[in-house]
Amino acid sequence: xxxxxxxxxxxxxxxxxxxxxxxxxxxxxxxxxxxxxxxxxxxxxxxxxxxxxxxxxxxxxxxxxxxxxxxxxxxxxxxxxxxxxxxxxxxxxxxxxxxxxxxxxxxxxxxxxxxxxxxxxxxxxxxxxxxxxxxxxxxx
Amino acid sequence: xxxxxxxxxxxxxxxxxxxxxxxxxxxxxxxxxxxxxxxxxxxxxxxxxxxxxxxxxxxxxxxxxxxxxxxxxxxxxxxxxxxxxxxxxxxxxxxxxxxxxxxxxxxxxxxxxxxxxxxxxxxxxxxxxxxxxxxxxxxxxxxxxxxxxxxxxxxxxxxxxxxxxxxxxxxxxxxxxxxxxxxxxxxxxxxxxxxxxxxxxxxxxxxxxxxxxxxxxxxxxxxxxxxxxxxxxxxxxxxxxxxxxxxxxxxxxxxxxxxxxxxxxxxxxxxxxxxxxxxxxxxxxxxxxxxxxxxxxxxxxxxxxxxxxxxxxxxxxxxxxxxxxxxxxxxxxxxxxxxxxxxxxxxxxxxxxxxxxxxxxxxxxxxxxxxxxxxxxxxxxxxxxxxxxxxxxxxxxxxxxxxxxxxxxxxxxxxxxxxxxxxxxxxxxxxxxxxxxxxxxxxxxxxxxxxxxxxxxxxxxxxxxxxxxxxxxxxxxxxxxxxxxxxxxxxxxxxxxxxxxxxxxxxxxxxxxxxxxxxxxxxxxxxxxxxxxxxxxxxxxxxxxxxxxxxxxxxxxxxxxxxxxxxxxxxxxxxxxxxxxxxxxxxxxxxxxxxxxxxxxxxxxxxxxxxxxxxxxxxxxxxxxxxxxxxxxxxxxxxxxxxxxxxxxxxxxxxxxxxxxxxxxxxxxxxxx
Numbered sequence: 048x049x050x051x052x053x054x055x056x057x058x059x060x061x062x063x064x065x066x067x068x069x070x071x072x073x074x075x076x077x078x079x080x081x082x083x084x085x086x087x088x089x090x091x092x093x094x095x096x097x098x099x100x101x102x103x104x105x106x107x108x109x110x111x112x113x114x115x116x117x118x119x120x121x122x123x124x125x126x127x128x129x130x131x132x133x134x135x136x137x138x139x140x141x142x143x144x145x146x147x148x149x150x151x152x153x154x155x156x157x158x159x160x161x162x163x164x165x166x167x168x169x170x171x172x173x174x175x176x177x178x179x180x181x182x183x184x185x186x187x
Numbered sequence: 188x189x190x191x192x193x194x195x196x197x198x199x200x201x202x203x204x205x206x207x208x209x210x211x212x213x214x215x216x217x218x219x220x221x222x223x224x225x226x227x228x229x230x231x232x233x234x235x236x237x238x239x240x241x242x243x244x245x246x247x248x249x250x251x252x253x254x255x256x257x258x259x260x261x262x263x264x265x266x267x268x269x270x271x272x273x274x275x276x277x278x279x280x281x282x283x284x285x286x287x288x289x290x291x292x293x294x295x296x297x298x299x300x301x302x303x304x305x306x307x308x309x310x311x312x313x314x315x316x317x318x319x320x321x322x323x324x325x326x327x328x329x330x331x332x333x334x335x336x337x338x339x340x341x342x343x344x345x346x347x348x349x350x351x352x353x354x355x356x357x358x359x360x361x362x363x364x365x366x367x368x369x370x371x372x373x374x375x376x377x378x379x380x381x382x383x384x385x386x387x388x389x390x391x392x393x394x395x396x397x398x399x400x401x402x403x404x405x406x407x408x409x410x411x412x413x414x415x416x417x418x419x420x421x422x423x424x425x426x427x428x429x430x431x432x433x434x435x436x437x438x439x440x441x442x443x444x445x446x447x448x449x450x451x452x453x454x455x456x457x458x459x460x461x462x463x464x465x466x467x468x469x470x471x472x473x474x475x476x477x478x479x480x481x482x483x484x485x486x487x488x489x490x491x492x493x494x495x496x497x498x499x500x501x502x503x504x505x506x507x508x509x510x511x512x513x514x515x516x517x518x519x520x521x522x523x524x525x526x527x528x529x530x531x532x533x534x535x536x537x538x539x540x541x542x543x544x545x546x547x548x549x550x551x552x553x554x555x556x557x558x559x560x561x562x563x564x565x566x567x568x569x570x571x572x573x574x575x576x577x578x579x580x581x582x583x584x585x586x587x588x589x590x591x592x593x594x595x596x597x598x599x600x601x602x603x604x605x606x607x608x609x610x611x612x613x614x615x616x617x618x619x620x621x622x623x624x625x626x627x628x629x630x631x632x633x634x635x636x637x638x639x640x641x642x643x644x645x646x647x648x649x650x651x652x653x654x655x656x657x658x659x660x661x662x663x664x665x666x667x668x669x670x671x672x673x674x675x676x677x678x679x680x681x682x683x684x685x686x687x688x689x690x691x692x693x694x695x696x697x698x699x700x701x702x703x704x705x706x707x708x709x710x711x712x713x714x715x716x717x718x719x720x721x722x723x724x725x726x727x728x729x730x731x732x733x734x735x736x737x738x739x740x741x742x743x744x745x746x747x748x749x750x751x752x753x754x755x756x757x758x759x760x761x762x763x764x765x766x767x768x769x770x771x772x773x774x775x776x777x778x779x780x781x782x783x784x785x786x787x788x789x790x791x792x793x794x795x796x797x798x799x800x801x802x803x804x805x806x807x808x809x810x811x812x813x814x815x816x817x818x819x820x821x822x823x824x825x826x827x828x829x830x831x832x833x834x835x836x837x838x839x840x841x842x843x844x845x846x847x848x849x850x851x852x853x854x855x856x857x858x859x860x
Binding site for chain 2: 063080122123
């Protein structure tokens with residue numbers, strides 16, 4: 048298993064933009080690596096910092112939160128309020144000794160299927176380069 | 188939250204869809220099915236060719252009764268596509284529809300990992316685990332029915348907006364038609380003739396404009412902009428800014444106690460006004476005064492003061508006399524109207540083709556845009572329909588038409604899309620030129636002639652027969668002869684494979700179209716997404732081309748993507764029909780994704796109250812404690828409050844913290860715990 052390590056990446060994405068964008072990537076058959084598992088929420092505003100910490104605590108190697116572009120939020124400004132929280136996550140992760148690059152927030156609209164594929168590709172690449180999460184060993 | 192079925196162990200049924208080979212082609216269905224049987228709480232795992240078919244849905248319905256299922260998981264396409272289908276099937280089987288959960292193994296799996304069967308299958312397993320984990324914790328929810336206001340709004344009164352408003356109003360719905368310009372009619376009223384029938388544009392449009400003006404169900408509000416949109420489908424509260432027009436309508440005059448007064452469109456004020464400005468309706472080629480109407484057929488026939496250029500000399504007020512129609516101190520007014528649904532038909536503008544500097548628009552006198560040509564050749568235009576060269580007023584004999592001027596342009600300066608109607612109107616222009624100026628010659632520089640509509644190809648042949656010259660090649664450069672001011676068109680004739688340099692009297696650029704700045708503003712107000720190219724995004728490109736992702740908001744015309752008049756009118760009728768459905772039904776069901784306060788946990792800190800974009804949350808006193816309370820009618824279910832609550836005291840229905848955490852655990856811990 049160790050010689051073929053694949054990262055475990057959690058994506059939490061909003062229904063109106065990024066989930067729709069990810070669906071569009073599918074319709075267009077844009078290929079990207081399969082190392083991400085997504086959870087659909089109505090808005091990235093729903094993303095509790097707890098979810099991200101929980102994911103890392105459970106051994107996720109990377110977490111991606113993706114929502115609408117600023118100004119495009121289906122609920123006016125949920126993405127903005129989420130983004131403010133995400134800065135907090137970054138600094139907490141750093142203080143815990145986890146590379147903050149393992150966590151990312153992106154903005155992918157419902158028409159940006161190709162961008163979604165690029166984002167996933169890039170996240171997978173970044174996390175793969177970083178290797179398994181340091182918390183994993185700790186858990187054992 | 189409190190649920191009697193909770194005590195009972197969850198019993199989840201899993202269904203895996205092959206979707207023909209769409210899913211089965213990239214994912215090992217057998218392996219997935221075997222795996223599904225090992226997931227905790229799963230009592231049955233089945234597969235079927237097409238789950239969305241009637242037999243597929245029947246499987247779910249029967250199994251719910253037979254096995255006493257408490258949750259259903261279907262692993263198939265995107266929930267954005269078939270969630271409603273399977274919810275209905277669950278309901279038919281006697282299960283609350285909100286106990287259904289979908290695992291997306293097509294759009295976000297089999298279609299994007301087509302060459303990695305093992306990777307795709309592993310991902311599908313995780314998706315199933317996560318969906319089962321959530322389905323095990325789902326609860327009964329009940330959609331709320333809300334009454335729908337018996338009125339609609341149409342924003343933009345070009346031909347699309349006019350048609351949508353007429354249709355809505357004629358079906359018995361009170362319709363507010365909002366237009367930011369002083370008159371309705373939009374772009375179509377600027378055109379001379381329409382292809383391929385060569386109907387006079389004004390002649391076929393003005394009857395509709397007049398109908399709008401006197402339809403008992405239409406409240407026409409020109410020179411008005413949307414300021415604020417609140418509420419949701421069925422109950423939009425829309426605040427409008429009625430811009431100060433400086434001129435009173437007869438009704439407005441009457442409310443001010445001026446009997447028999449108000450503007451009757453006589454034009455006496457315009458005669459005496461000393462300020463001269465270019466008229467945007469004539470593409471700046473004719474003057475207008477600071478108090479003006481666009482053209483004689485405006486609806487409503489009311490003058491407008493342009494306060495940016497008015498010097499407030501008061502001559503117009505004197506000229507108006509007893510009618511007392513002019514009020515130079517008028518201020519913007521705000522009105523709020525309640526509507527059930529809205530149609531956006533906000534149109535387009537021309538791409539600023541001067542950005543393509545190689546064609547010299549705005550530098551060379553005799554290079555003009557198609558809309559300018561349209562006004563020049565129009566009998567009611569600034570020259571009375573006489574085509575002249577801007578440089579010397581002579582009649583041009585040789586005119587070049589440059590197609591795809593900014594369209595199908597991947598240089599980053601122009602637009603990558605096809606503007607869809609330039610080919611046809613350029614053919615029409617060539618015809619009009621031959622008709623108006625005997626002995627004239629038209630040259631069409633084209634990439635491809637796209638004459639796809641009904642009778643369009645036949646029209647193309649007709650223009651070929653009339654002697655128009657077609658040169659296939661994108662124009663590389665236009666140069667001006669400094670003495671004669673004749674433009675030289677330099678291009679490559681790609682059919683002959685040789686460079687061409689043609690001296691012409693005038694060049695018309697068939698400029699690309701683009702969304703207006705207001706489009707973006709209006710879209711933010713109504714919460715509508717945009718496509719990559721800036722046009723408004725429809726709910727589905729094929730199956731819901733009039734709808735948007737915001738329930739109750741519909742699209743018509745070019746604002747959704749370039750289209751000609753027949754397509755615009757067709758879409759407007761579609762949008763009007765779609766917008767009238769909820770109104771005629773009288774009530775809509777809202778998804779019950781409301782926030783709820785878990786009062787025992789709530790500390791009454793009030794952070795959520797400030798976060799809510801809809802003011803749906805309040806702090807109230809209950810049993811001697813301060814706790815938060817949700818107004819369900821205002822809550823749209825975004826969950827921003829729930830994402831922030833430091834005490835975990837907010838329960839987001841259907842997206843509750845335990846449900847999401849269960850998904851995370853299922854993925855990373857393999858469903859233990």
